[in-house]
Amino acid sequence: MATTNTITPKVIDAPQDLKELLNLSKFLESHDSPALLLGPDGEQVSLPLAVYEVLRQVATAMERGSSVSVQPLDRQLTTQQAAELLGISRNTLIRLLDEHELAFERLGASRHRRLRLSDVLAYRERKRQDRGSRLNEMTRQAFEDGLYDVDAADYQSALRAARKG
Known part of the structure; x- marks a missing residue:
């Protein structure tokens, strides 16, 4: 089996x-x-x-035209597979592992690391929620600062001035 x-x-x-x-x-x-x-x-x-x-x-x-794959959540992924699933480079994933952002296991005494699919999916969901929260906060601040009421041309002009100063 x-x-x-x-x-x-x-x-x-x-x-x-x-x-x-x-x-x-x-x-x-x-x-x-x-x-x-x-x-x-x-x-x-x-x-x-x-x-x-x-x-x-x-x-x-x-x-909807999407491709599908059904996988057991306890399936172990290589660092390359996990990076591809997250849409990041393998080097970025290794940095995240070294910073303890994602759980992983080592294969015996080797240097090879494996990640559980469930951990990678949970990390991806946390990051999605973080991005949503940051976007909501930026939108709230922009609304409070009156940026939604500013004409696009005035906004571009103010942006150019800010970049010069």
Whole structure:
């Protein structure tokens, strides 16, 4: 039996013809409880609620044209895989590891580090929330400073003056 560390991720692209996917997505969205899975031989099996929810999310993502991959959260990633998932360079990721921003494990006595997918996703969500909070604060300050009432030309002029001084 394969362990979670040996699972090879497989990314599935959305189909070119979205008609069947749209029908599936509409069906899944119109039902709150799991459906039956019908095999080619006519055998039926009930989908567990958790699997049904994953299927709904996959269908919704693919309907939007997104590629999908379903991974166990305890899957371990290499530093390169984690960096790619976060959209940063491997060197930046290593710096984050050295600064204890992200948890990691070492493989035996080697220098190789592994990160859990769940930790990487949690870090990405924290950063997303931080960015949102900072943007909200900048918007609040700009509103309080009356910058939303300033004409664009006046703003550009003030910005040029500020840069010179």
